[in-house]
Amino acid sequence: MALNTNDINDIKIDVLKELGNIGSGNAATALATMISKKVDMDVPKVKILDFKEVPNILGGEEAPVVGIYFEMTGEIVGNIMFVLDLKSAKNLTNILLDRENKTLNLDEMDISALSELGNILASSYISSLSTLTGLNVAISIPSLATDMAGAILSVPAIQYGYIADYVLLIETYFQEGNNKVTGNLFMIPEIDSFEKLLKSLGVC
Numbered sequence: 001m002a003l004n005t006n007d008i009n010d011i012k013i014d015v016l017k018e019l020g021n022i023g024s025g026n027a028a029t030a031l032a033t034m035i036s037k038k039v040d041m042d043v044p045k046v047k048i049l050d051f052k053e054v055p056n057i058l059g060g061e062e063a064p065v066v067g068i069y070f071e072m073t074g075e076i077v078g079n080i081m082f083v084l085d086l087k088s089a090k091n092l093t094n095i096l097l098d099r100e101n102k103t104l105n106l107d108e109m110d111i112s113a114l115s116e117l118g119n120i121l122a123s124s125y126i127s128s129l130s131t132l133t134g135l136n137v138a139i140s141i142p143s144l145a146t147d148m149a150g151a152i153l154s155v156p157a158i159q160y161g162y163i164a165d166y167v168l169l170i171e172t173y174f175q176e177g178n179n180k181v182t183g184n185l186f187m188i189p190e191i192d193s194f195e196k197l198l199k200s201l202g203v204c
Contacts, residue, residue, distance in 0.1 A: 016201065019132055020044035020170045023125035028174060030120045035095060041174040049167050054153055057169065057184060058083060061150030066106070068118030069155060071140040072126070076197055078189035080125070080139060082118045083152060084181070089114060091179040106146060115142045125170065125185060133200035165191055 021043065028041040055061045066089040070080040084092065086104045094101055096113040106114070119142050126137050145152060168187040175181065189197055 016046045016048070016168065017044075019125070019128055019201070020046040022128040022131070023121075023170065024172055024174075026124035026128060027121045027172070030124060031095075031117065031174070034120070035098065035176070037095075037176055039095075039174055039176050041172070044173070045169075045171040047169045047171075049169055051165060051167055051188075054167060054169075054186065055149055058149040058153075059085065061148060061153075063149045064146070065149050065152055066114060066144065066146050067152035067155065068115060068122075069143045069145070070118075070122045072137055072187075072189065072193075073140070074137045075135040076129070076137045076189050076193045078187070078193055080122050081152070081155075081186045081188065082121055082183055083149070083186065084114075084183045086146075088181045088183060092117060092181045092183075095176045095179045095181070111144055115144050118142050118144070121172070121183075121185060125187070129187075129197075133197065135196070135200055166194055168197075 024041055024044045028039050032039040049057070058065055064086055066084050066086065068082040072078045072080060086106075089106065090101065090104055090110070093106070093110040093113045096117060097109060122139050122142070126139050129135070130137050145155065168189075170185040170187070172183045172185055173181070
């Protein structure tokens with residue numbers, strides 16, 4: 001089947017937005033419970049992109065970012081990446097660790113906190129995906145890397161031996177106090193799994 005991303009984005013994107021809305025709501029609730037504070041989250045933006053468009057979303061191939069990876073197994077095979085710019089990553093650790101640290105350097109506590117939050121986010125979206133599609137999907141433990149966007153995006157090819165044709169992007173925005181976080185969650189299924197996912201959601 002030849003996918004046409006323009007047709008999907010224009011006609012059926014509301015179905016995919018539901019996935020983003022449920023997943024983001026679950027993630028915000030889990031985060032608020034974790035830190036015992038109110039977390040505000042905007043309505044996420046959901047898009048289907050060609051993989052080659054992803055570097056531009058992240059500010060270019062040389063933009064420094066933090067990437068948190070998960071392998072998807074079960075009826076959907078592929079991987080998930082949650083990618084943040086360094087400022088958002090630091091704001092996120094400030095939220096989780098209840099502190100005001102202005103530096104952009106990430107220490108061991110930061111990395112541990114980001115991995116935990118990435119796990120919460122990815123699990124929230126995978127749970128929503130399973131609920132909406134009826135498909136059985138599981139994720140691995142998180143793997144975190146800090147590098148330029150181009151290097152971060154090469155990980156799926158290195159680890160899993162393929163470059164995806166398409167990715168599902170869920171742009172996530174949330175805030176606690178003065179700490180604002182912008183994160184991009186990329187769901188990168190193998191092509192057969194991508195078609196299965198869209199069919200299960202009634203998109204094609």
